[in-house]
Amino acid sequence: MELLTAAEMSAAERTDIEAGRVTGAELMARAGAGTVDAVLAKWPDLAAGAHRAVVLCGPGNNGGDGFVVARLLAARGWTIDLYLLGRADALPPDARANHDLWRERGEVRALEDAAIAPPAVDGEVLWIDALFGTGLSRPFTLSAVARQLGAAARDPETRVVAIDMPSGWCSDSGRWLGDAAPEARTAADLTVTFHRRKAGHILSDGPTACGQLARVDIGLEAATAPGARPARLVEPDTLAAVSKRPGHKYDHGHALVLTGGAGRTGAARLSARAALRIGAGLVTLGVPGAAQLEVAMHETAVMLRRVDDAEALDTALEDPRLNSLCLGPGLGSERAHALVPAALASGRATVLDADALTAFADAPDRLFSKLHARCVLTPHMGEFARLFPDIAEDLKRTPESGPAASRIDAARAASVRCGAVVLLKGADTVIAAPDGRVLVNAAVYERSVPWLATAGAGDTLAGLIAGLLARGIAPLEAAGTGAWLHVECARRFGPGLIAEDLCGMLPGVLRELGV
Numbered sequence: 001m002e003l004l005t006a007a008e009m010s011a012a013e014r015t016d017i018e019a020g021r022v023t024g025a026e027l028m029a030r031a032g033a034g035t036v037d038a039v040l041a042k043w044p045d046l047a048a049g050a051h052r053a054v055v056l057c058g059p060g061n062n063g064g065d066g067f068v069v070a071r072l073l074a075a076r077g078w079t080i081d082l083y084l085l086g087r088a089d090a091l092p093p094d095a096r097a098n099h100d101l102w103r104e105r106g107e108v109r110a111l112e113d114a115a116i117a118p119p120a121v122d123g124e125v126l127w128i129d130a131l132f133g134t135g136l137s138r139p140f141t142l143s144a145v146a147r148q149l150g151a152a153a154r155d156p157e158t159r160v161v162a163i164d165m166p167s168g169w170c171s172d173s174g175r176w177l178g179d180a181a182p183e184a185r186t187a188a189d190l191t192v193t194f195h196r197r198k199a200g201h202i203l204s205d206g207p208t209a210c211g212q213l214a215r216v217d218i219g220l221e222a223a224t225a226p227g228a229r230p231a232r233l234v235e236p237d238t239l240a241a242v243s244k245r246p247g248h249k250y251d252h253g254h255a256l257v258l259t260g261g262a263g264r265t266g267a268a269r270l271s272a273r274a275a276l277r278i279g280a281g282l283v284t285l286g287v288p289g290a291a292q293l294e295v296a297m298h299e300t301a302v303m304l305r306r307v308d309d310a311e312a313l314d315t316a317l318e319d320p321r322l323n324s325l326c327l328g329p330g331l332g333s334e335r336a337h338a339l340v341p342a343a344l345a346s347g348r349a350t351v352l353d354a355d356a357l358t359a360f361a362d363a364p365d366r367l368f369s370k371l372h373a374r375c376v377l378t379p380h381m382g383e384f385a386r387l388f389p390d391i392a393e394d395l396k397r398t399p400e401s402g403p404a405a406s407r408i409d410a411a412r413a414a415s416v417r418c419g420a421v422v423l424l425k426g427a428d429t430v431i432a433a434p435d436g437r438v439l440v441n442a443a444v445y446e447r448s449v450p451w452l453a454t455a456g457a458g459d460t461l462a463g464l465i466a467g468l469l470a471r472g473i474a475p476l477e478a479a480g481t482g483a484w485l486h487v488e489c490a491r492r493f494g495p496g497l498i499a500e501d502l503c504g505m506l507p508g509v510l511r512e513l514g515v
């Protein structure tokens, strides 16, 4: 499913409204009703009886959704305290209409930047944050209100629902606009969004701010504007086909993983095993002479070949059956300088990770000029910043206006610049191809696996991708599928995971996929 930006979401809305399929008022009514349904689904105890809510409405359509929710909860007998930021006569038309409907039954108080303490707040209260959604254009300045919502969300006794996005968080990037301290930022227990998830629900700090995410269909047909190319989540039904066709081992490709010197071969061995597990027909470790014994003592199914230098690599690559390469894990800077150019000159599908990236930090263009469309770069943020310092800077700088630069923007810009697939690692792994396609592998919410942040996990990922490339899967799909399987392996093992455990989980994950 697509992961939209605010602009892509409003394009989807515009497309359907202009085609006469729906009106803005209908969308707002469905968004409000869907929010109430999601609240009652999460907290069934609120379904019966009369409860209390404080509804904070903003100056745009997010506020309009808030008026709908207030009306529906009041109709269930709830006591509502409703605050509006800004003037009712400045509300956009649909929000204004729902304001007027609300005014037929309830009060509207002016929202100021002071802690909110109306009489209703003495008892248990549901907070509804309908201040800003996709239209956030500048930092949230009501710091007392932000603090109060953040504290309420962190308090296990108090429930906070954000409509579309906790206010102040950028829905394109998952970043807070401005430089408020963490305790002066809003948060929610439940965030209810409409039509499609927004990128900011998945990226960066978005998931922590949102709490839990519910998505409500509001009857929009258009995924986004015709011709647009939004990011897509990697999901089971979009994985590359990993079942093996009947055939010879050479029909499933042969991956060559280059190791570092003696005492530094562990990382590449993790990669090699992952490539073999994901079904490459053969996997060979390319080892310098001094490390041959070490590698031979550890590996059985993975083969070994002496590769001391670029010349030896060229000779190895005379075998056309070697169709995928993996360089970087434990490789060392010297070997990276020698071997990466030779590997790239061969035109083989190639994964570059770790040292194969860092070795070119002084002159990234020297690397970029050699890359081709079958390369996949797998940097973590530190490695990314060494190769693309200006792009990384956009992510580090405090955003003063919305939408803020996102990790999707960063990976996309990097991929276009270097001409290869770029996989930017993290709980929100973003994978971009030079043609603008972007996949996001989300290890957040129910797929959260913090224990995957362990030494060697990245080496295993590089190997999974190299194995999928050996099997003939295209670079973007190989990277997306590898990243998804990697997280599933970690989920299956659970806490206590170390990198060696990942590959052993793969057979079970594949079985569950029906492979």
Ligand SMILES: NC(=O)C1=CN([C@@H]2O[C@H](COP(=O)(O)OP(=O)(O)OC[C@H]3O[C@@H](n4cnc5c(N)ncnc54)[C@H](OP(=O)(O)O)[C@@H]3O)[C@@H](O)[C@H]2O)[C@@H](O)CC1
Residues within 6 Å of the ligand: 009, 010, 013, 027, 028, 031, 058, 059, 060, 061, 062, 063, 064, 065, 092, 131, 132, 133, 134, 135, 136, 137, 138, 139, 140, 141, 163, 164, 165, 194, 218
């Ligand atoms: N698209 C759809 O299909 C559907 C959308 N729906 C709902 O609409 C929401 C989007 O509505 P929206 O576009 O009106 O934007 P919204 O988030 O209400 O804010 C804009 C207002 O806030 C203002 N403003 C911004 N930042 C500010 C700040 N820091 N401090 C103060 N003011 C600030 C900004 O001012 P301006 O930048 O224009 O000066 C403008 O007045 C979306 O999240 C969803 O809930 C649903 O009904 C279902 C269908």
Ligand SMILES: Nc1ncnc2c1ncn2[C@@H]1O[C@H](COP(=O)(O)OP(=O)(O)O)[C@@H](O)[C@H]1O
Residues within 6 Å of the ligand: 354, 380, 425, 426, 427, 429, 443, 448, 449, 450, 451, 452, 453, 454, 455, 456, 457, 458, 459, 460, 461, 486
């Ligand atoms: N919090 C997290 N949740 C899920 N996955 C994570 C998290 N932190 C890191 N990862 C994943 O773990 C791997 C770490 O890779 P990397 O930083 O290269 O480590 P190493 O070089 O030690 O193998 C990446 O695939 C990354 O996406």
Ligand SMILES: [K+]
Residues within 6 Å of the ligand: 062, 129, 130, 131, 132, 133, 162, 163, 164, 165, 166, 167
């Ligand atoms: K909101």
